[in-house]
Amino acid sequence: MGNAEPDTYIRILSEKERTLTELSMIETELTNVLGHDISFEVENRVQEKIDNDAMLNGYKLIIGALCVLLAFIGIANVFSNTLGFIRQRKREFARYMSIGMTPEGMRKMFWIEALVIAGRPVLITLPITVVFVWLMITASYLNPMEFLAVAPIVPILLFIVALFGFVALAY
Structure with a gap:
C-alpha cells in the first residue's frame, strides 16, 4: 500500500450477506487502517443499490398515481356522458319502443354500446402499446x-376488467 498509485483500486468482497451497519463498520476500519495520509474514496455498492431502489420506487409511485388519476378522469367521463343525457336517452328509448323494440332488444343494445365504449380504447391502445414496447x-x-418476467401484465388486465366493470355499472 505504500507504493500505491493514485489510480489503485482496492476491492473488498464479502463471502456472505452483510448488513448496511456491518459494511459501515468495515468502511470505518478501512479508514483507520489506511490512515489520513492517503486520500481515498469509498464506494458502497449496497448503499447505492438501496438508494437506486428507493428512487425507482418513487418513480413507480409517481407514474402509478398519474395513471390512477387519468383512469379516474376517464371513468368520470363515462359516467358523465351516460348519466348526463338522461332526458335525451329517455326520448331515444321511447323512439325505440315506438318502432317495436322489446326490453330484451334494448338490453342487447346497451351491452353492445357498453362493449363499444369500453372495448374501443382497449382495441386501439393495446396494439400501439405492443408496438411501442417492442x-x-x-x-x-x-x-x-427479461421484460416479460417483470412486465405489469396483471395490473393491466385488472385495469381492463375494471374499465369494463365501470362502463357496465354506468349502464
Whole structure:
C-alpha cells in the first residue's frame, strides 16, 4: 500500500450477506487502517443499490398515481356522458319502443354500446402499446423474456376488467 498509485483500486468482497451497519463498520476500519495520509474514496455498492431502489420506487409511485388519476378522469367521463343525457336517452328509448323494440332488444343494445365504449380504447391502445414496447426492447437490446418476467401484465388486465366493470355499472 505504500507504493500505491493514485489510480489503485482496492476491492473488498464479502463471502456472505452483510448488513448496511456491518459494511459501515468495515468502511470505518478501512479508514483507520489506511490512515489520513492517503486520500481515498469509498464506494458502497449496497448503499447505492438501496438508494437506486428507493428512487425507482418513487418513480413507480409517481407514474402509478398519474395513471390512477387519468383512469379516474376517464371513468368520470363515462359516467358523465351516460348519466348526463338522461332526458335525451329517455326520448331515444321511447323512439325505440315506438318502432317495436322489446326490453330484451334494448338490453342487447346497451351491452353492445357498453362493449363499444369500453372495448374501443382497449382495441386501439393495446396494439400501439405492443408496438411501442417492442421498439423500446429492440432499441435497448433487452431480451424480451427479461421484460416479460417483470412486465405489469396483471395490473393491466385488472385495469381492463375494471374499465369494463365501470362502463357496465354506468349502464
